[in-house]
Amino acid sequence: MPENDGFEERLRKARARHGVDPKPSGSGQLPQGGTWGIGFRAGVEVVSALIAGVGLGWLVDRWLGTWPWLFLVFFVLGGAAGVLNVYRLFNPRNAGK
Amino acid sequence: MAAEGKTIDALGQFELVPVLGKVGASVGFTQSSAHMLLAVGLIVALVMYGMAKRAIVPGRLQAVTESTYEFVQGLCQNQIGDEGKKFFPFVFALFMFVLFGNLLGLLPFAFTFTSHIVVTFALAMMVFVLITVVALVLHGRKFFGYFFPEGAPIWLAPIIIPVEIVSYLSRPISLSIRLFANMVAGHVMLKVFATFIVLLGGLGAVGPFIAVLPLTVNVALVGFEILVAFLQAYVFAILTTIYLHDAVHLH
Incomplete structure (x- = not known):
């Protein structure tokens, strides 16, 4: 049989490629890039969460005139968000679903 | 550009200088903007010229264009x-x-516009606005449920939601x-070691021999910077x- 040259396999691949069949979603991993890369990324996540928290707290404080209380609260929240970001870095939130 | 007055000027390369004479100075058209335009022009040229022939067996330029296209398409679909x-x-x-901003910056005398946080932050804000709008349009008010993972105890909400x-x-x-x-880190390192070459090279008879060491480092660094x-x-x-995946599927 000349048809028996992996046609089904190619058809399945082509269908998957064009989205005819729903396919399992990819795990979506970032390139790991060694120890330094991981350390750098974790550092960036913590620092940016702190910046976001401090910035948000400072803005809301300036708006409401409650300096420095919300700033302090959001500083802590920023730190917590940084830890959360690092946690998400290694356990993406849609990985288990 | 190199070591003026025997000092290491590693950050001078990031200074913005208006180009195009008076017109450029009055509208704030700097070398950064010029390089952005150049990058856009090169990308358009690559895609237009690369795909002009539409050959079944791609030539070099068409192969480059097709591989970048397929790479990003694979990224999106996966x-x-x-x-x-x-x-x-x-x-x-x-x-x-x-990519073109990063690569253009590695050419001699070129400027790296991705080394300015204004530029990268503007790009990141575009992404941020897009993911927020996409999530709001697709999911409406359910988007706000994103900030509170289901299954968490309700008394933790005052802590979890702000975080x-x-x-x-x-x-x-x-x-x-x-x-x-x-x-920034890559270009500062390149500049520092390049300055070492000049400073060590002027160190009398042995200078040129010692200057080979930072030169070696710089050659390796250029390769690393391309990576x-x-x-x-x-x-x-x-x-x-x-982020777009999160916005579209919203877990």
Whole structure:
């Protein structure tokens, strides 16, 4: 049989490629890039969460005139968000679903 | 450019200088803007000229164009899923712009516009606004459920919700800082070692022999920087698609 040259396999691949069949979603991993890369990324996540928290707290404080209380609260929240970001870095939130 | 007055001027390369004479100075058209225009022009030229022949067996330029296209398309489809096709133009433009910015900056006398946080932050804010709008349009008010994971005890809400909001707001910041810091660090290192070559080279009879050492380092660094240029453009694009995936599917 000349048809028996992996046609089904190619058809399945082509269908998957064009989205005819729903396919399992990819795990979506970032390139790991060694120890330094991981350390750098974790550092960036913590620092940016702190910046976001401090910035948000400072803005809301300036708006409401409650300096420095919300700033302090959001500083802590920023730190917590940084830890959360690092946690998400290694356990993406849609990985288990 | 190099060591004026025997000092190491590693940050002078990031200064903005108006170009195009008086016209450029009055509208604030700097070499950074000029390089952005150049990058856009090169990308358009690559795509237009590369695909002009539409050969079945691609030539070199067409192969480059097709491989970048397929690379980004694969990224979109693997990360976002089938909805990713809609976002392909955005991700492709973003990826190519960052990649060409990084690579252009490695040429002699060129300027790296991705080494300014204003530029990277503006790009990251575009992504941020897009993911927020997409999530709001697709999911409406359910989007706000994103900030409170289902199954968590309700009395934890006052802690979890602000932390999640801050974490969400930190996305454009981390996206921009990552690219900016990588480019700045690489170019500062290149400049510092390049200055070492000049300083050591002027050190009498043995100078040129010692100067070979930083030269070796610089050669290795240039290769490393090319890797970083590709890697950071890839990371920027893949994070964009991951965020888009979150916005489209909203777990």
